[in-house]
Amino acid sequence: MLTVFLQFLFSGLTVGSVYALVGIGFNIIYNATSIINLAQGEFVVIGGLLMWFFTESLKLPFLLSAVLTILSAGLIGLLMERLTIKPLKNADLLLMIMITIAVSIVLRGILMFNFGKDPYVYPPFTEGEPLSIYGAIIQQQTLWVIGITGLCIILLFLFFNKTIVGKAMLACAVNPTAAKLVGINVSRMVMLSFILSAVVGAIGGMAITPISLMEYDKGPMLAVKGFCAAIMGGLGSNRGAVIGGFIIGILESMTAGYIHSGLKDAVALVILLLILFFKPAGIFVSKTMLQLRKF
Amino acid sequence: MLILKNVDVHYGKIHAIKRVSLHVNKGEIVALIGGNGAGKTTLLRTISGLIRSSNGSLVFDGLDISRQSPDTIVKKGISHVPEGRLVFKPLSVEDNLLLGSYNWYSLKNRSEIKDDMERIYSIFPILEKRRKQLAGTLSGGEQQMLAIGRALMSRPQFLLLDEPSMGLAPTVVKEIFRYIVELRDTYGLTVLLVEQNARSALRIANTGYVLETGRIILQGPAEDLLLNRDVQRAYLGRDVDYTI
Numbered sequence: 001m002l003t004v005f006l007q008f009l010f011s012g013l014t015v016g017s018v019y020a021l022v023g024i025g026f027n028i029i030y031n032a033t034s035i036i037n038l039a040q041g042e043f044v045v046i047g048g049l050l051m052w053f054f055t056e057s058l059k060l061p062f063l064l065s066a067v068l069t070i071l072s073a074g075l076i077g078l079l080m081e082r083l084t085i086k087p088l089k090n091a092d093l094l095l096m097i098m099i100t101i102a103v104s105i106v107l108r109g110i111l112m113f114n115f116g117k118d119p120y121v122y123p124p125f126t127e128g129e130p131l132s133i134y135g136a137i138i139q140q141q142t143l144w145v146i147g148i149t150g151l152c153i154i155l156l157f158l159f160f161n162k163t164i165v166g167k168a169m170l171a172c173a174v175n176p177t178a179a180k181l182v183g184i185n186v187s188r189m190v191m192l193s194f195i196l197s198a199v200v201g202a203i204g205g206m207a208i209t210p211i212s213l214m215e216y217d218k219g220p221m222l223a224v225k226g227f228c229a230a231i232m233g234g235l236g237s238n239r240g241a242v243i244g245g246f247i248i249g250i251l252e253s254m255t256a257g258y259i260h261s262g263l264k265d266a267v268a269l270v271i272l273l274l275i276l277f278f279k280p281a282g283i284f285v286s287k288t289m290l291q292l293r294k295f
Numbered sequence: 296m297l298i299l300k301n302v303d304v305h306y307g308k309i310h311a312i313k314r315v316s317l318h319v320n321k322g323e324i325v326a327l328i329g330g331n332g333a334g335k336t337t338l339l340r341t342i343s344g345l346i347r348s349s350n351g352s353l354v355f356d357g358l359d360i361s362r363q364s365p366d367t368i369v370k371k372g373i374s375h376v377p378e379g380r381l382v383f384k385p386l387s388v389e390d391n392l393l394l395g396s397y398n399w400y401s402l403k404n405r406s407e408i409k410d411d412m413e414r415i416y417s418i419f420p421i422l423e424k425r426r427k428q429l430a431g432t433l434s435g436g437e438q439q440m441l442a443i444g445r446a447l448m449s450r451p452q453f454l455l456l457d458e459p460s461m462g463l464a465p466t467v468v469k470e471i472f473r474y475i476v477e478l479r480d481t482y483g484l485t486v487l488l489v490e491q492n493a494r495s496a497l498r499i500a501n502t503g504y505v506l507e508t509g510r511i512i513l514q515g516p517a518e519d520l521l522l523n524r525d526v527q528r529a530y531l532g533r534d535v536d537y538t539i
Contacts (some may be wrong), residue, residue: 114413116423153417164393164394164397164400167386167390167393167394168384168397169392170383170384170385171383171394174383174384174385174386175381175383175384177345177377177381178377178381178382178383179394180345180364180365180366180376180450181343181345181365181369181374181375181381181446182345182369182394182397182398182446183365183366183369183370183397183398183449184366184394184397185364185366
């Protein structure tokens with residue numbers, strides 16, 4: 001009984017990590033621009049598929065492949081911002097969000113063109129015996145996923161709270177005019193936010209692919225789940241996105257295990273609806289913070 | 296220090312600033328007064344680079360700044376305290392001030408920035424008491440002080456102040472105007488002050504300009520403007536006591 005429960009719990013934590021990273025990706029761009037970037041899921045797919053391309057197709061060493069994947073993802077984020085967001089300048093927010101949907105469709109098309117429709121997989125980061133806790137089996141890659149997610153969260157926390165660039169990025173989101181007046185190059189910050197969020201997404205994709213495989217059209221579902229995580233935690237709050245991501249991941253895996261695996265994908269959407277009905281600001285955003293944010 | 300020559304600004308089809316020329320000398324407080332919608336704020340936003348002029352020249356310290364972006368203009372030494380303060384509300388008072396130093400921030404300068412921050416706290420002690428508080432939770436007057444403090448953190452030579460008295464209690468206004476004079480006298484700061492509260496502005500200013508529907512209609516030493524019948528009628532109230 002306990003064994004089964006633990007097994008579900010760990011698989012929930014694993015997918016939850018990726019949802020958390022996607023949710024954080026949403027937050028980074030949202031915090032700097034108020035845009036919801038619906039191409040966020042594609043960044044995860046890009047991470048997984050490019051990692052496969054570098055390690056399996058080009059046979060490059062692991063670390064080099066990881067670095068190249070991260071750099072390429074950053075470049076894709078940069079191009080996305082410079083080619084689609086920046087030229088619009090002061091366009092309506094809704095229009096910008098629709099543009100991100102267009103970008104996600106284009107990216108998916110490019111991925112399908114280059115990788116086809118098959119799922120891809122590569123070996124876990126470390127080979128070795130899986131761990132066993134009370135009979136539940138934990139693959140080493142699961143620990144990698146959770147560990148990498150944790151590291152990303154810590155680094156991002158330090159970036160936004162302890163560095164001037166991180167604070168400047170927040171300032172751009174809060175009030176772009178005032179940010180310009182203190183000498184912040186707002187356009188560069190927006191660019192940086194797209195790079196950062198593409199990188200965070202890609203890291204999630206790199207880590208999860210050995211466990212759950214990756215195919216070209218996984219993006220939208222990941223985006224929906226990550227978006228639920230971000231909304232649940234309160235859009236803009238990274239701590240909230242992490243907790244939201246884990247809650248959704250765990251509930252999903254429990255539902256799949258105890259009720260029916262077909263209901264798995266409905267969980268996140270049901271949660272999203274409940275949150276929007278009863279606590280649209282999210283669970284982890286304080287009242288004062290909410291009043292101070294512009295919406 | 297700052298010379299504007301025949302500056303035109305358009306908002307779409309609206310001709311908001313019409314051939315405005317203006318001159319600010321180093322160490323002076325220059326008051327720009329005028330009614331609502333006269334174009335005062337537009338003119339300041341043009342100087343700090345938020346809006347592009349369509350014609351004319353803006354020269355600061357011998358350099359043409361009419362095509363510069365706001366962040367380079369801050370680096371050149373112009374700092375703008377915007378209308379409505381625009382502090383970063385969800386950030387702490389301390390972070391607001393720190394971001395003010397963004398244009399010269401580096402790890403090497405950290406101790407200097409700390410010193411500057413202490414100086415701001417000594418000018419506005421209330422900010423030190425509230426340093427950890429979110430800026431949005433401050434009162435209007437405190438936010439105004441924070442906005443001025445943030446602008447000073449960029450180490451400006453030239454301060455653009457937009458309606459620092461708006462929505463504030465008269466005693467707070469008095470205090471803020473006293474600081475402006477102090478800043479000029481102790482730091483040699485040059486100030487271009489936009490005010491609806493024309494009398495207080497002209498009292499501390501060296502020279503004044505009167506802006507009406509985008510045009511400069513009057514200019515001269517501040518004391519002269521205070522005594523000018525037209526200015527009195529339009530901006531100071533008819534039965535003004537000018538024996539101040």
